[in-house]
Each structure stands twice: as structure tokens, then as C-alpha cells.
Amino acid sequence: MTIDTLIWLIPLPPLLAFFVIVLFTNRHRALSHSIAIGAALLSWLGSMVVFFRALQVEHFGEHPFGSQINWLQTGDTWFKIGVLIDPLSAAVIFFVAWTVLMIFVYSVGYHNYGQPKGDHDRKGLPPHGANVVDAHLHKHQVPSIEPMYSRFFAFIGLFAFGMYTLVISDNLLTLFAGWEVMGLCSYLLIGFWYGKESARAAAIKAFITTRIGDVFMLLGIAYLYSATGTLTFREIFAEETLAHLASTPAVGGFLGLSAAGMIGILLFIGTIGKSAQWPLHVWLPDAMEGPTPVLAMIHAATMVSAGVYMVIRMFPLLSAGAEHGALTSPMLVMSFIGAFTALFAATIAVAQNDIKRVLAFSTISQLGYMIAALGIGAYVAAAFHLITHAFFKALLFLGSGSVIHGMEHGVLHTGDHSVDPQDMFNMGGLRKKMPITFWTFLIGGFALSGFPLITAGFWSKDEILADAFGHGHWAVFLTLALAALLTAFYTMRQITLAFLGQPRTEAAKHAHETPWTMTLPLVVLAVFAIGYGWVGIPEHFPVIGGLLPNWFHEFVGGTLAHHPEAVAFSRWPLLTSLVVALGGLGLGWLTYRHYKAGAQDPLQKLLGPLHKVLQSKYYFDELYDKVFVKPVYWIADTFTNQWMDRGVIDGFLHAVSRLMLGIGPILRNYFDKPVVNGIGDFFGEGSKKLGRSMRVLQPGKVQSYMLAAMVLAFGTLFYYIYRLLRP
């Protein structure tokens, strides 16, 4: 099998697993998860083969793997679709394969495989726990298995198919198809526990919000296709095509943009929706309604990465027409939105109490980082942060899931259901109860904060800051540095509240380490959260620079036609990232280390009313509700329902029916009754009358018949005699 064929096959196993589980093995839990994990393993294997083969190719950027087939005839040419693995997608498929496989394994433990069925569990609701009696006749409440266990694996299988399709695509159309498959899956998974009102609302919110972005993205794709006649990346990124797009003004001269600028902005709006950037960020925190960590992790580490991946992929188009140092309009928009989102979401995350909600906002913030990095042209740094972030954020989400799972165990054990197992203020001291979770979470958290030298997050974040500094984008640099400080702060706040100190509730005292299916993925991801940073250490870094080659820069940078220059080393961004990372972590620890159960959040004292604003996420949900949702409801009711539907359409229908009611009696009285009935009655009644008048001929007396026969016989006889005798 050639490598090109293998690339085509990578997305298929999870898709097959989806169909097999949905159609055949839905009732068999073990079989379903075995099929799903087996499929993920096959895809993982294929991805690894492709990745390591790619490493062996010299100048891989110029000689990527890929093949195309004719798909749709358009006039006298063919629309081609195909697969492409170039350095960027090879690097991305590496992390996708690992994280997807880890999620699949983790889901087995998270959905309580091997636990008894709950007594009150119903489909569409999270499992409530089951009562068991142990050998000493003690009654225990233990976690119960998810009622729709197999369905979950089918959905994440389809999800993985979408992500793999997106990554291996060599054109925007199949990329968009994978993109939308994931949109559907996120809807299905957020609404997985559809028995909960909030889950249904969150599913609809996520679907509609991302759809807004997708519509613009589709417009961008259509515009690109009409302008160039192709959607294949390598054809779009040809020098002359890009130059042509950059020099053509956009349709209608819109805002003085070039065609490339217009397309770039439209595509980027798709990313705003998918990667939850301001102002379409509102769906991601609500997505935590789904089966918490697993789904959150898919959304945080996998699907939202797709949005960033797409803009990184389209970077040559986005930057088309850039003069030296100047930014194109899409890049300006991206650097503004990215930097703003990074800071904006980080401030919200500071005031959240729900352990996974903090991570959700942190995801938004980190995605903003990548977008901002790409906006200032730091191509490699954005890709690097995308990958390291995927690893450590996957680790953090799975870790938070593990924490919640452990807390739920405690809640069930104590029987006190008023304790929210997701609220960090109810935790504390989990370090001793859940050591593996603690250490891996610590690694993930430090990577997120950019703990110097050892964690992957430090290297990628530092590279972004260095790029912003080196190219003189001061506003972006300062915003991102501030966001990094807040990131380190809220991460330490999270770790301190959840793991350090003493247990603050009974549930936390009885928390329990999770099964190996959950801790194993944590350990694997923790290895990457540390180790992956070492492949991208800048060469001119003091002391350790150059010990390891800066492989990542060389490899991924090769994707672009013009190999990007590594930014010159400067000590200021390095000092900044050291200060913000360590400072944020230190501040977080100092603020929360003496926190006592039931006390006010120390931050609340410090910020006063601002805390409330942050906790309410700047009231964006309320704002959107007032500005968009309520008016839509109003239009739906007043205009569409009352006026359009009831007034115009129903009015017309009623008029027609009234007309028909009028015509009916006329037809009945003047046509049906006289003509149709008349003819029928004439034959019926006529036969009756005839019969009645003929009745007298049948007296029933045999002698009268004989008499009649005789008279007739004689009559006939005489007639013939008369005929005979007549001359």
C-alpha cells in the first residue's frame, strides 16, 4: 500500500465504527467500545505511519504526500478532491491521533464501564448512581454506568472522522465537510443528556452560533471558487494566483479590500465561530453541559483547534499582498480579535468557580493567542502553540473530568447531593486522594501557565511573545503578556483550590482516584505536555538553545513557500514571559493558599463589583439574549406567527374554504340533486313502477296461465289459418 492510499484510509475506521455501533452493536457495551477504540487505534496507527514517513523525507514542504481524484464535472473541467499531508498537517495529525485515542480510552472509565446499572437512571440524563451491598452488608452508593454508553462511542467515532477528514483534506470543500460533521457531532454530544433543559438549550446555542460563522465561511469559499476556479490549497497558494487575488479589488470595492482580503476575512469569521472567538465565544462555556470532561476536551482540544488549523492552513492567502512588515486587513482583524479575546476570556476565567468552566474560558483565551500570533505573521509560533495547547489542554480537561469523577464518588459516598462536584470551592486537598490526577493536572496547569523551561506551553507562548516583540507589535505584545499573567493566576487558583490545602467538604474527603482507563490517558498526555516543547526550542536561547535542533520551526516552516525567518533572540520577551508565568503562579498561590471553607473568594474582596461582572461573563449572554434572541422570538411570534401565519396564510385559507362552503350548496341544489339524482331515481323508480304494473299478469293460478296459453295458441292458430286462406 502506498503512503497516498494510506492517507485516504485514515478517517475511515471511526466512520465505520459509527455505523457498526449505531446499526448493530448498540446493545453490547463492551463490543461497542472495543470497536470504537479499535477504530481509533487503526487511525492512530495510520497517522503515525504517515507522520514518521513524512519525517524521513528531505524538504518535505516541497514534496508533500497527496493524491487527487476527479470528483465532480464542472463544465469541461473536473472539480478535484484529494488528500494532502504536508508538514503542517503531518504535525497536526500527530496530535489529533494521540488526543483522539486518549479520549476514546478515557471515555470507557468516565462513563463508568463495569459499574452496576443505576436504579433511577434514564436515557437522556446523567447516571445518578447505584446502591450496592458489599460483603459486610454495608450499603454503598457507587457511580452507575451511563445508560446510553454505546451511543456515546458512536458519536465520538463520527467526530473523529470529521477531524481526520478536515486534517487530511487538500481542498477547502472536504475540509468544510469535516468541519460541518464536527458541528453536527458537537450538537449531538452537547445535547447528549437531552433530558436536561440546559443541555438542550446549550446544544441549540452551540449549533446556531457556529452556524453564523459557517455561513460566512461558506460565502468565502464560494467567493474563492468563483475568483480562482479551484479550492485545492496548492493551486490557490501558487504565486500568481495569490498575486492576482491580492491585486483584484473585492466585489463592489467593499471597504477598499482586495479579493484576497475579503475572502480571508470571510473565512476567518468561520474560525471565529468554530474556535469561539469574541464575539461568537458564547457557545463554548455552555458546551460544558455535555458529558463534562470528555466532551469538553473534544471541544477544547480537537474541534476548536480545527478553526485555528484552518486559518493557519489559509495563511498564505490571508497574508497575500503583505508588504514587508505591514499587515494585511485579515491579519489586522485577526490580531485584534485574537489579542482581545485572549485578554477578555482570561479575565472571565479568573472569576469562575466551576473547574471546567475556568478551562473553557482558558481555551477561548489560548485560541485567541494563536489567532493573534497568526495575525502578526508568527506562522510557526501559532502552529506550535496550537499543538502544545492541544496536548496540555486535553490533559487539563481530562484531569478536570477525573477530579469531577472523583468528587462525584465522594458525593455519592456521603449521600449529600447538595455539594456541587464541579465547584472548586467544594474541593481542596485532593492531592492526597488523587495523586495521579494531581501530578498530571499540575503538569498541564504549569504548561498552560508557561512554567519556564520544562513545560511545552512555555516554549510556544514564549515564541509568540518573542515574535510580537521582535516585529514591534507592541499592543499585541502587551495584551498577550497581560493575558499570560492572568492565565498563570487562574491556573494556580484552580490548582490551589482543588488540590492543595485541606478538604473543604465531606465529599472531597471521600474523593477517590479514578480507574486506570482514565489515569492512563492523563499520563500519556502529560508526557507530551512536557516533552513536545523540546522540539521547538529556539536556537539562540541562552544556555540550552542549540542543544536540541529547532526541529519544529524547520519542519512546519517548510510548509510555506518562503521559509519564515526565526525571530532574533531578545531578552525582553523572555524576561516578560518568566515574570508573568512565575508571577501569576505565585500570586495565585499566595491569594488562595489560606482559603477556608465558606469564606468569601479573596478576589471578590479585591475587585468588588467588578468581580460580579467578570463572573457573569460581562453579561454577554444577557446582551445577546436581549439583542438577538428576544427580538427573534418577538418577530417569530408577532410577525411570523400572528401576522404572517395566522393573518395572511390562514386568512387566505379561510377565504378559500368559505368560498368552497358557498359553492357547495349551489352545486348540490342545482346540479347534484336534480341531474345526478334525477337520472338515478328515474331508472330505479321506473323499474319499480313497471314491475308493479306488470304484477297483475302473475296471478299465481295455474289455470289462468293455461287459459292464457290456450287463448294465445288459438289466436296464433287462427292467424296462420287466416294467412293461409287469404288469397
Next chain:
Amino acid sequence: MIPLSWYLILAAALFCIGLFGVLGRRNAIAILMGIELMLNAVNINLVAFWRYRAAEGIAGQAFAIIVFAVAAAEVAVGLALIISIYRRRNSVVADDINLMKG
């Protein structure tokens, strides 16, 4: 030799007596007897014509014998019907038998 017309007159007279019996009598058995008379009047005609007009053949006699056979069968069936009707309705008056009244 007695002329043919005598036989014909006798046959006509017998036929008329039979016809009267059929039309005039109320008793079903009498009606049946009238029919027999009419049949025999026809037989006399058949035999008489054969004897005077076609004595070399046997068609006349053969017809007469067929009529006897038919008459015998008819009486057998007719009497059986009448007995059956009598059993059901306790009457052999022809006017009472009016099931076929329209």
C-alpha cells in the same frame, strides 16, 4: 270403411272435454285427468292420420307410443307433486296453490 273425419271429430270432442276439465275443474287431480284426455285425443289423431295417409310407415305409431310414455312420466311426476302439495297444505284445489303470485 269409416271415414277419417269421424276420427277427427271424436278426437276434437275428446280434446275439448279434456280442455274443459283442465280449465274448468278446481281439483288438481281432475286437471291432471283432463290433460290425459287431451293427450289421448292427440294420439287418436296421430294414429288416424297414420292409418289413412301413411300406412306404409311406422312414424304415426311411434309418435303415439312416445306420447304414452311422456304421459305416463308426466302423471307420475304430477301425482307426486300433488301428493306433496296435499301433505303441506292439506288441499288439492288449484286456486289455493298460488305461491308464484306476483
